[in-house]
Amino acid sequence: MKKILITGFEPFGNDKINPALEAVRLIAGRKLNGGEISICQVPVVRYKSIAVVKQAIEEQKPYAVITVGQASGRSAITPERIAINVDDFRIPDNEGIQVIDEPVIEGGPDAYFTTLPIKAIVNAIQSKGIPAMLSNTAGTFVCNHLFYGIQHYLKDTNIRHGFVHIPLLPEQSVDGSQPTMKLEQIAEGLAIAAQAIIDNNEDIQEGAGTIC
Amino acid sequence: MKKILITGFEPFGNDKINPALEAVRLIAGRKLNGGEISICQVPVVRYKSIAVVKQAIEEQKPYAVITVGQASGRSAITPERIAINVDDFRIPDNEGIQVIDEPVIEGGPDAYFTTLPIKAIVNAIQSKGIPAMLSNTAGTFVCNHLFYGIQHYLKDTNIRHGFVHIPLLPEQSVDGSQPTMKLEQIAEGLAIAAQAIIDNNEDIQEGAGTIC
Amino acid sequence: MKKILITGFEPFGNDKINPALEAVRLIAGRKLNGGEISICQVPVVRYKSIAVVKQAIEEQKPYAVITVGQASGRSAITPERIAINVDDFRIPDNEGIQVIDEPVIEGGPDAYFTTLPIKAIVNAIQSKGIPAMLSNTAGTFVCNHLFYGIQHYLKDTNIRHGFVHIPLLPEQSVDGSQPTMKLEQIAEGLAIAAQAIIDNNEDIQEGAGTIC
Amino acid sequence: MKKILITGFEPFGNDKINPALEAVRLIAGRKLNGGEISICQVPVVRYKSIAVVKQAIEEQKPYAVITVGQASGRSAITPERIAINVDDFRIPDNEGIQVIDEPVIEGGPDAYFTTLPIKAIVNAIQSKGIPAMLSNTAGTFVCNHLFYGIQHYLKDTNIRHGFVHIPLLPEQSVDGSQPTMKLEQIAEGLAIAAQAIIDNNEDIQEGAGTIC
Numbered sequence: 001m002k003k004i005l006i007t008g009f010e011p012f013g014n015d016k017i018n019p020a021l022e023a024v025r026l027i028a029g030r031k032l033n034g035g036e037i038s039i040c041q042v043p044v045v046r047y048k049s050i051a052v053v054k055q056a057i058e059e060q061k062p063y064a065v066i067t068v069g070q071a072s073g074r075s076a077i078t079p080e081r082i083a084i085n086v087d088d089f090r091i092p093d094n095e096g097i098q099v100i101d102e103p104v105i106e107g108g109p110d111a112y113f114t115t116l117p118i119k120a121i122v123n124a125i126q127s128k129g130i131p132a133m134l135s136n137t138a139g140t141f142v143c144n145h146l147f148y149g150i151q152h153y154l155k156d157t158n159i160r161h162g163f164v165h166i167p168l169l170p171e172q173s174v175d176g177s178q179p180t181m182k183l184e185q186i187a188e189g190l191a192i193a194a195q196a197i198i199d200n201n202e203d204i205q206e207g208a209g210t211i212c
Numbered sequence: 213m214k215k216i217l218i219t220g221f222e223p224f225g226n227d228k229i230n231p232a233l234e235a236v237r238l239i240a241g242r243k244l245n246g247g248e249i250s251i252c253q254v255p256v257v258r259y260k261s262i263a264v265v266k267q268a269i270e271e272q273k274p275y276a277v278i279t280v281g282q283a284s285g286r287s288a289i290t291p292e293r294i295a296i297n298v299d300d301f302r303i304p305d306n307e308g309i310q311v312i313d314e315p316v317i318e319g320g321p322d323a324y325f326t327t328l329p330i331k332a333i334v335n336a337i338q339s340k341g342i343p344a345m346l347s348n349t350a351g352t353f354v355c356n357h358l359f360y361g362i363q364h365y366l367k368d369t370n371i372r373h374g375f376v377h378i379p380l381l382p383e384q385s386v387d388g389s390q391p392t393m394k395l396e397q398i399a400e401g402l403a404i405a406a407q408a409i410i411d412n413n414e415d416i417q418e419g420a421g422t423i424c
Numbered sequence: 425m426k427k428i429l430i431t432g433f434e435p436f437g438n439d440k441i442n443p444a445l446e447a448v449r450l451i452a453g454r455k456l457n458g459g460e461i462s463i464c465q466v467p468v469v470r471y472k473s474i475a476v477v478k479q480a481i482e483e484q485k486p487y488a489v490i491t492v493g494q495a496s497g498r499s500a501i502t503p504e505r506i507a508i509n510v511d512d513f514r515i516p517d518n519e520g521i522q523v524i525d526e527p528v529i530e531g532g533p534d535a536y537f538t539t540l541p542i543k544a545i546v547n548a549i550q551s552k553g554i555p556a557m558l559s560n561t562a563g564t565f566v567c568n569h570l571f572y573g574i575q576h577y578l579k580d581t582n583i584r585h586g587f588v589h590i591p592l593l594p595e596q597s598v599d600g601s602q603p604t605m606k607l608e609q610i611a612e613g614l615a616i617a618a619q620a621i622i623d624n625n626e627d628i629q630e631g632a633g634t635i636c
Numbered sequence: 637m638k639k640i641l642i643t644g645f646e647p648f649g650n651d652k653i654n655p656a657l658e659a660v661r662l663i664a665g666r667k668l669n670g671g672e673i674s675i676c677q678v679p680v681v682r683y684k685s686i687a688v689v690k691q692a693i694e695e696q697k698p699y700a701v702i703t704v705g706q707a708s709g710r711s712a713i714t715p716e717r718i719a720i721n722v723d724d725f726r727i728p729d730n731e732g733i734q735v736i737d738e739p740v741i742e743g744g745p746d747a748y749f750t751t752l753p754i755k756a757i758v759n760a761i762q763s764k765g766i767p768a769m770l771s772n773t774a775g776t777f778v779c780n781h782l783f784y785g786i787q788h789y790l791k792d793t794n795i796r797h798g799f800v801h802i803p804l805l806p807e808q809s810v811d812g813s814q815p816t817m818k819l820e821q822i823a824e825g826l827a828i829a830a831q832a833i834i835d836n837n838e839d840i841q842e843g844a845g846t847i848c
Contacts, residue, residue, distance in 0.1 A: 013847075072847065076388025082747060084718050084772070088845035100843045101755075111718060111747030119737075126386040133388035136720070137773040140845040170397060174338040176288025176345030179391030185382065207736045209724035209776040211649075211708065225635075284635065294535060296506050296560070300633035312631045313543075323506060323535030331525075348508070349561040352633040419524045421512035421564040423437075423496065499711075500812025550810040557812030594821060598762040600712025600769035603815030609806065 002035035002063035004194040007053050009069045009142070012044035012094050019169045019186055020068040026187035027194075035063065035198045037191065042067070044094040044142050046087065050149030057150075057159070064116070064160040064197045067150060068190065069143035071165035075179035076131035077189040079118040080138040080163045083148035084111045088140035104148040112151035116162030117196060117203035124196040130189045131181070134208040138163050164193060214247035214275035216406040219265050221281050221354070224256035224306050231381045231398055232280040238399035239406075247275065247410045249403065254279070256306040256354050258299065262361030269362075269371070276328070276372040276409045279362060280402065281355035283377035287391035288343035289401040291330040292350040292375045295360035296323045300352035316360040324363035328374030329408060329415035336408040342401045343393070346420040350375055376405060426459035426487035428618040431477050433493045433566070436468035436518055443593045443610055444492040450611040451618075459487065459622045461615065466491070468518040468566050470511065474573030481574075481583070488540065488584040488621045491574060492614065493567035495589035499603035500555035501613040503542040504562040504587045507572035508535045512564035528572040536575035540586030541620060541627035548620040554613045555605070558632040562587050588617060638671035638699035640830040643689050645705050645778070648680035648730055655805045655822055656704040662823035663830075671699065671834045673827065678703070680730040680778050682723065686785030693786075693795070700752070700796040700833045703786060704826065705779035707801035711815035712767035713825040715754040716774040716799040719784035720747045724776035740784040748787035752798030753832060753839035760832040766825045767817070770844040774799050800829060 008021035024039040040056035042049050057065060071078065085108045092098040118134055125132035138144040147163035154161050166189070167181040220233035236251040252268035254261050269277060283290065297320045304310040330346055337344035350356040359375035366373050378401070379393040432445035448463040464480035466473050481489060495502065509532045516522040542558055549556035562568040571587035578585050590613070591605040644657035660675040676692035678685050693701060707714065721744050728734040754770055761768035774780040783799035790797050802825070803817040 074388070075385070075391045078388070081722070082720050084747065084749075086717070086749070088843060090843060090845040090847060098843075100841050100845075101839070109745050109747075110749045111720065111745075113720075113722070113746045129383035129386060131382050131386050131388040131392060136776065137846075139847050140772065141847045143847075170343050170393070171341035173287070174341060174343050176286070176290070176343040179287045180343060181382070181392070182394045182397060185394060203737070205736050207724060207726060207734075209726040209736075210773075211726060211775050211777045211779075293510070294508050296535065296537075298505070298537070300631060302631060302633040302635060310631075312629050312633075313627070321533055321535075322537045323508065323533075325508075325510070325534045348564065349634075351635050352560065353635045355635075415525070417524050419512060419514060419522075421514040421524075422561075423514060423563050423565045423567075498812070499809070499815045502812070553807035553810060555806050555810050555812040555816060594767050594817070595765035597711070598765060598767050600710070600714070600767040603711045604767060604817070605806075606818045606821060609818060 002198050003038050003060060004035055004064050004197060005038050005040060005056060005060055005062035006066045006068060006190055006194060007040040007042045009042050009044050013091055015172065019070050019166055019183060022183055023166065023187040023190055024068060027191045030191055032195050032198060037194050046093050046097045046142065046145060049142055049146045053146065053150055054153055062159065065150065066193060067146050067163045069165055070168060072168055072178055074165060074167050076133040077125055078133050078135040078165045079116065079121050080114060080147060080165060081118060081134060081136050082111050082113050083138060083144055083151045085109065085148055086140055087145050093142050104145050105152050108152055112148060114162035115160040117200040118162060119206045119208055120200040120204045121193045121196045123204065123206060125189045125192050128192055130185055135165060136210060160197065214410050215250050215272060216247055216276050216409060217250050217252060217268060217272055217274035218278045218280060218402055218406060219252040219254045221254050221256050225303055227384065231282050231378055231395060234395055235399040235402055236280060239403045242403055244407045244410060249406050258305050258309045258354065258357060261354055261358045265358060265362055266365055274371065277362060278405060279358050279375045281377055282380060284380055284390055286377060286379050288345040289337055290345050290347040290377045291328065291333050292326060292359060292377060293330060293346060293348050294323050294325050295350060295356055295363045297321065297360055298352055299357055305354050316357050317364050320364055324360060326374030327372040329412040330374060331418045331420055332412040332416045333405045333408045335416065335418060337401045337404050340404055342397055347377060348422060372409065426622050427462050427484060428459055428488050428621060429462050429464060429480060429484055429486035430490045430492060430614055430618060431464040431466045433466050433468050437515055439596065443494050443590055443607060446607055447590065447611040447614055448492060451615045454615055456619050456622060461618050470517050470521045470566065470569060473566055473570045477570060477574055478577055486583065489574060490617060491570050491587045493589055494592060496592055496602055498589060498591050500557040501549055502557050502559040502589045503540065503545050504538060504571060504589060505542060505558060505560050506535050506537050507562060507568055507575045509533065509572055510564055511569055517566050528569050529576050532576055536572060538586030539584040541624040542586060543630045543632055544624040544628045545617045545620045547628065547630060549613045549616050552616055554609055559589060560634060584621065638834050639674050639696060640671055640700050640833060641674050641676060641692060641696055641698035642702045642704060642826055642830060643676040643678045645678050645680050649727055651808065655706050655802055655819060658819055659802065659823040659826055660704060663827045666827055668831050668834060673830050682729050682733045682778065682781060685778055685782045689782060689786055690789055698795065701786060702829060703782050703799045705801055706804060708804055708814055710801060710803050712769040713761055714769050714771040714801045715752065715757050716750060716783060716801060717754060717770060717772050718747050718749050719774060719780055719787045721745065721784055722776055723781055729778050740781050741788050744788055748784060750798030751796040753836040754798060755842045755844055756836040756840045757829045757832045759840065759842060761825045761828050764828055766821055771801060772846060796833065
């Protein structure tokens, strides 16, 4: 039975909740076809976030890992294509750390592609009527930081990993200024993603490019 | 017991479903505090849409009326402030009618403000964690056409009426290009709006202006 | 020789300049084919704005009037279709006045359509390679206030009038967060609009509708 | 005297002109403080684009290189932070080639950071009142392809290189649906970028991060 570890960030900035954490809690222990979902709560803190997920990986020995964070302004569940080796924090993290253009891993390569079958994931989520879309940038805050750090940590293993951004919850944008998605739908989308990882050893061939 | 008539449009353009019709079906017969929701299905056709809602009003003798339509691109349930006396159809309606800058009602005034307590409605919906926002334009297609036609028809009565635009459903935008809202949340928002009408004989004083 | 009066607002909110005022200054006295442009500076103040433009109309006896204001977020020069009888100020005007849902003119009709040939104007501006688009809402701040007030004042005359929103200047959004237009292009667009008024006693038939 | 080579793409897709090519033509031969601008026209074709710029570099022996392309939807001049090793073409290039998820350089690293002082460039452009903004994704079409290819080619040299996306021209979006920038302003922004490269051997420390 393949364990899929899905991690969720704690709230940050001015937010009281983080849909990532709420969503993974909803699907903790969920049985998959040939697998099971386990979860882990992650602090929005430089390096500590990476350390916490590393420890969860060591303890839980998952088949694959999905790290998850919220993305204000997005209408869909968006698996990320690439993690980049830079921390350029527009706001401080939850311990007040704010850095400009420092590497995540000193001496690490400029970037790592995700090892998840992201197009199969997008496809699977969409086929259930849930908006999904590939993204080519995970930003330069703790989301990308964790994405890069775990991708680096797992690079010589066969544990696949990737980061998935999710929309705000309706209650986080009641004034209608940002697109939102219901918690149940986000959680369902993440469970579908976990199943798609089990079902696809290799990614499918499907165009999802952007002109710029 | 006050009957609130909520009408929903049929699908139009390239869409197979219309969230307006789906949502009102979900709340047909719903009991309110001091009232009840009744519904009516409306064709996306110039004048026929007005005729169908007029007939429903005559038969059902509602306390108030909410006409409802979908608005691609919006993240929230958006009560409309004003109906304008112009039909400027960017696409043909469901009977192939496409007109440019013709009045809805020949000789009618340029516009009618809604008679619904729209700020109380926005407030009530938001207080349940559902995105809502006032809108100052209902466009120039059949939505505005029906809004104006019914506002004109009811102008010398004490039946209050207004139009509410709702977002697309998730399954209408699985590629993530447009914001969406789950059907249950849309339906809940409309029921809250119906209750807010019963609860507010006059609108509340609350700023919701836009600079332009 | 037909005089076209084009008015421009003073800066408001946190802005140091207003592209409307800067643009009309650039074309003051500009000769048109069969006419000439005159201008007037308008304070961003409830009622005072209307009074100042009324006085300019009385003094200058123009053939037609274009009132102009800035619209953050728009990419194009946008002639407005309709002025509505409501002041709902999200921010205070330049004299600190902030009102909610009060009429511009007590007892006035809910709205006035512009009397300018707005589709001919959009067409003429676009034909010179300058982005232009019709708008169905002038907001609920001083722009709409002035638009409604002057439309009301001129309703029994044959002086045509309308409001045109213009984008921010590049120097107002150097961080790239909003679309902008160069001052010279805005000014040129307004001069083209003035000429289009002289050239079109009636508007052209051209679809420019929006679904919602 | 330091030669800055700025390259511009030919038109592609449905466009008749490409602002990148038009803009670089305007500043060909422009004298800088301690340098001079030279240019090169680039076909929107997989690999051929890289070959053409490589040859120009060999012939012109520039001090630094800016490759430039258009980005529909952007309001500002946007230097790119990173080039990624993937071609995922949503539309065919100008020779009909359309590939999905193939590497630009087989066996190359996943990505290269630009070697241009991009924050100094953004700063310098903004200080002249021209909108500029850092971007974290150059897409997955020929723009990113060329960016990656040249970054790879120059990796063991001291010739710095980066890609800059520019907005559409006003005449490319007369309907107002996309933000635009006047050709002269784009050209001026690119010349400022060239000067900023000469003036900054190292990039400045300035936050320009994005949350996601």
